[in-house]
Amino acid sequence: xxxxxxxxxxxxxxxxxxQSNQFIYEYTFKIDSLNRDKSDTENMVLQTTxxxxxxxxxVKAVYDSTxxxxxxxxxxxxxxHFDFTSLKQAKVNTEVIKxxxxxxxxxxxxxxxxxxxxxxDKKLDWKISNEKxxxxxxDVQKATTTMYGRKWNVWFAPEIxxxxxxxxxxxxxxxxxxxxxxxxxxxxTLIGTKKTEVSPDEILNKKAxxxxxxxxxxxxxxxDYKKDPAKNLRQTSGSSSISAPVSVSASITFDGKTYSQDxxxxxxxxxxxxxxxxxxxxxxxDLYR
Numbered sequence: 001x002x003x004x005x006x007x008x009x010x011x012x013x014x015x016x017x018x019q020s021n022q023f024i025y026e027y028t029f030k031i032d033s034l035n036r037d038k039s040d041t042e043n044m045v046l047q048t049t050x051x052x053x054x055x056x057x058x059v060k061a062v063y064d065s066t067x068x069x070x071x072x073x074x075x076x077x078x079x080x081h082f083d084f085t086s087l088k089q090a091k092v093n094t095e096v097i098k099x100x101x102x103x104x105x106x107x108x109x110x111x112x113x114x115x116x117x118x119x120x121d122k123k124l125d126w127k128i129s130n131e132k133x134x135x136x137x138x139d140v141q142k143a144t145t146t147m148y149g150r151k152w153n154v155w156f157a158p159e160i161x162x163x164x165x166x167x168x169x170x171x172x173x174x175x176x177x178x179x180x181x182x183x184x185x186x187x188x189t190l191i192g193t194k195k196t197e198v199s200p201d202e203i204l205n206k207k208a209x210x211x212x213x214x215x216x217x218x219x220x221x222x223x224d225y226k227k228d229p230a231k232n233l234r235q236t237s238g239s240s241s242i243s244a245p246v247s248v249s250a251s252i253t254f255d256g257k258t259y260s261q262d263x264x265x266x267x268x269x270x271x272x273x274x275x276x277x278x279x280x281x282x283x284x285x286d287l288y289r
Contacts (some may be wrong), residue, residue, distance in 0.1 A: 020049045020200075023175070024058070025166045027092065030185045031279040042092045044188065046166060051200035052099040053164050060090035094283070096168050097204055103163065103170045107284070108210070109126050109218065110233035111225050115210045118218060118287075124171055136190060143172055149286040151182040159161040167283065186283045218287055226276055231270035 023046040030039045043058040095108040104121045129142040138157040145152050147168060154165065158174040165176025166188035180187035206212075213221070224231075282288050 001193060020047055020196045020198040022047050022194040022196055023190060024194065025188045026191045027166070028187045028189075029092075029247060029281075029283065032278040033185075033279050035278070040091050040276075042090065043063070043191075044092065044166060046076055047196070047198065047203055048162060049198065049200035049203065051098070051205045052097065054099075054203040055096040055167055057090045057094075059088055060093060091137065094167075098164065098168075098170055098205065105168045105170070108289075109284075111218075111221050112229065113197070114221070115207070116218060116221070116234065117206065117210050117212045118215060118241070119212065120168070126170070126172060128172070139175060140177060141174075143233040145169075148284040150186070152179055153182065154179040181283075215287060219289070222288060229272035229276060230265065 005007070025044045025046065025144050026041055027044045028039055028041050029035050032038065032086055044063070045054075045058050047054045047056070093110045097106040097108065098104070102121070104119070107118045107120065109116050109118065124145045126145060128146050129144065131142040133140055133142070133155065135155050135157070138159060140155040141159050143156060143182055145154070152169075152232045154169060154172070154176050155178040156172040156174040156176045159176075160175035161173075162175045163172060165172070166179055169176050175190075176188075177190040178188065186199075280288075
């Protein structure tokens, strides 16, 4: 009931002040299909504005802003040591941008250090059921669809007049408050709300370093990455470009241990190879086939 009342208050306030709303979802996922007993969680944010929305990891937003500020400071102070021991790293790097009122979607994925955008203007094929229930105090209705090779069951609340939801889900007559794939490997549940001040252009505009590709190109890049997950890092490290964010002699501290740039490169390569062995159950299943 507390979440329900706070959402209604947010909606009323937004009508008068055109402010942005944040809907916080708990994302639970099983990234290793061979170890379904283990699951991870991460809080995700659906940031809505009058022009569109952005869905992203709450942890990643903090991580990115902290790293950006640190390296920006390094350019002016010539700082060569960074301590990120207390900085929590995100488990989810995926972001989704939707534009209103057409609900065209852009999926943002990362491969190595490349930020990739995949545009999608195909509408989801929803089948709305007569089945009704209550979630978080809301009267909700069930709907099903298929996305990226997964079958999904979702619950939407008609009393919240936002045709949006977590990840790429949208197009139902009410906010999607819960979504789960048929195998129970990925699920989103609304857990909170927040009112914020944000410019729509700030979250919807394409960034300079982001590259627009199609799904076929993504699969090719992913295939190449699996063969050599540290190739891009080695190329960047070997570059003498003056635009590099930090000095080649910089050191970085994680978890109380300090690494030189070469040591950090070797550590990242080792971790990426280990991740490839167990990260095989992505939400966007068809993209990684």
